Amino acid sequence: MPVYLLRRLLYTLPIALGVTLLSFLLVYLAPGDPLNAIAPADAPAEVVSALKSAYGLDKPLPVQYGLWLARAVQGDLGVSIASGRAVRSEVLSAVRNTLILAAFAALLGMVAGVVLGAIAGNHIGGAADRFASGLSVLGVSIPHYWLGLVLTIIFSVWLDWLPAMGAGPGSSADGGNAWAWDWAHFRHLILPGVTLCVIPMGIVTRTVRALVAETLQQEFVTALWARGLSRLAVFRHVAKNALPTILAVTGLQLGYLMGGSILVETVFAWPGTGFLLNTAIFQRDIPLLQGTILVLCMFFVALNLLVDVLQPLIDPRMRRI
């Protein structure tokens, strides 16, 4: 087990270095000028070149990468060209908001997916299976952007039950923008959370359905039935076998949700990493873009590592690898 952990940890290092290189270089592949974030469209050439020099954008790319990496390993992700604020604080506050949203959506998706998948796997070919599978296909196929707008129109505009946008009251009168687990804030989470959960729900449903159906066909389950165990007891054994895969899938989904919620966060003006990335992309705010991509990628790497560490604890068979 310690060797396994050490090996997984060592794998992470080249991945992390690769991530930094890609985060840095990818943003330069897109057309446009990073100084569009700061200079007006009709800024004369001398203003543009003075700005390039002021922000170090006139240096060769390898030099810029080296300087950026040296600062990044010390936790300094630079300063946003557009706002002048530290990228680290910008990204961290956005990550916190996205984490709240992604965790809520992943939880919703996992619970709904496990329940639907278990029912479907237990009744393969039946009406419950067709219903659950249909929902799962709908979940992975439906465009987020469209679903978000439809939910907003129904629950905000028509019914006036839930807010259409934002992350909470956040006015000076109620103590700032800090997230709180109260109804005033939680009601802002429901619509984006439901919108975002449909993909993990669909994926988890399909995974659990296949796992349950497959496990139920195995000999040890027949043996359990033969020993006269109750339906619940047999299902407990089936669940135990399926759990490591469910955990791995949910972990990956949480990672995808962290980085893949640009459209949902934009539709709901949710101030997370997706909203931040959207702003940074359209402004060509390179330090902000690089910092956000780096933090999201590292989050994904860390999540994978965590899942890999947790799996052997749940499934003893993994410890032999």
Add this chain to the structure above:
Amino acid sequence: MKSVLRQFKRISLALPLAMTLLHGAGAETVARYGISMADIPLTTGQPDRGAGAYQFTGHTLYDPLVAWEANIGTRPGKLVPGLATGWKSDAKEPKKWIFTLRKGVKFHDGSSFDADAVVWNLDKVLNDKSPQYDAKQSAQVRPRIPSIASYKKVSDTVVEITTKDVDALFPYQLPWFLISSPAQWEKLGHDWSKVAFQPSGTGPFRLDKLVPRERAELVKNTAYWDPKRLAKTDRIILLPIPDALTRANALLSGQVDLIETPPPDVLPQLQKGGFKVVTNVTPHVWPYHFSTQPGSPWTDIRVRKAANLAVDRDAIVKLLNGLATPAKGQLDSSSPWFGKPKFVIKYDLAQARALMAQAGYSKDKPLKAKVIIAQGGTGQMLSLPMNEFIQQSLAEVGIAVEFEVVELENLYLHWRSGAKADMNAGKGITAINLGYVTADPFYALTRFIDSRYIAPNGVNWGGFSDPKVDAVLDQIRTTFDTKKQDALLASIHQTMVDQALMLWVVHDVNPHALSPKVKQFVQAQHWFQDLTTIGM
């Protein structure tokens, strides 16, 4: 007993009413404003994100020396005294401008506004050796005040600014230059990132709270120096909601009280729901800017005129659900600089076809042209559907347009580089579609027609050059009489239209949608709006 009961009844009825009135008298009025930007513009003095951002964190928190009259909607605004009560060019040395400063004005931090503050602010954006120099603020305003050569304090209430050349239009540059407090910058340890959260200007609002990308809360400056511009609402909360449909939904669900730029498709629903849609003439035009470089298909004036006659602008206005007005030139016809162009821009297919036939082209033998356009973005309106409409319209008269579609940021690169640059001419691009702000003589006219501004020296993208036009522009720069100046500017606009320098399509109307809670809002005929006019 009866009278006691009657008395009690009266009191019990009157008490709640009195309590309500008392509460109402003390309650803070709040307007929540959904803005189309993805972040709150810079709050340190010079807002980023273009002309439209000045209404949010520019002219709310700060004042310029010379202001733009933005609290009137029934006619075009004009230059009015701001922190300078008067300004004039020296009769003997016309490059020298003397500004008399307003006395007794205080910044929000309590420090006094004076000539030192003006010089300090000019250094802040023009002198990169000064300790207060801020590259970000400089980048925003430097291109907008290109005429300034030097400046100095004459006395506590007088400042002298010298321009590079004689420039009678110089005052038009000054509403862009805003004055922030030197004392606040000192107090916050010379740190502009701290000033962003605790800015101090002289404007009609103070910044109470800033949460990046989420909100800015502006509170009424009760000690504002101009009683006519005291804010009608105690607190204005600016909420960045970049998605147009989300903005509309936020308004419909009561989360905000007013929004800018509602999507055209939602207008009937808004109006049916009792929301008011306010529009006005706005200094903006959505054109195709032609290249007049050798080899461009647009060098033939007949082709340029035919293109202008081939487009049914009323149909485009209909496509936008009425959120535009048909363009008859670079400027709206109500502008004092519109003039009387001989070439009347209208929809006339027969005349357009005749002109194309004279030039040797027809529907069967079309002229080919490549136009670079943006997918969308600020000022671009409904870029793709509008461009497709124009493509079909031009095909009807024998102009086969091919599009190069890029992101707006990339389009700016092509724009700054000029038609002659390899990235344009080398790719066969001979026209560019970019929404233009036309707020003042420089932005509306000079920068597009003066040969000295041919790209990359400016944004005379097409490379138009005419010594006669340059001579008139020189005359404008030395004409200090406003009426004569306006007449000369009108003659420049006439030339632009008569030469059909661009294909002018529509003007934006800068729509705002207001909930019934908003009782007052004056929409100026400008990108600068005055948020002090919002009354709840």
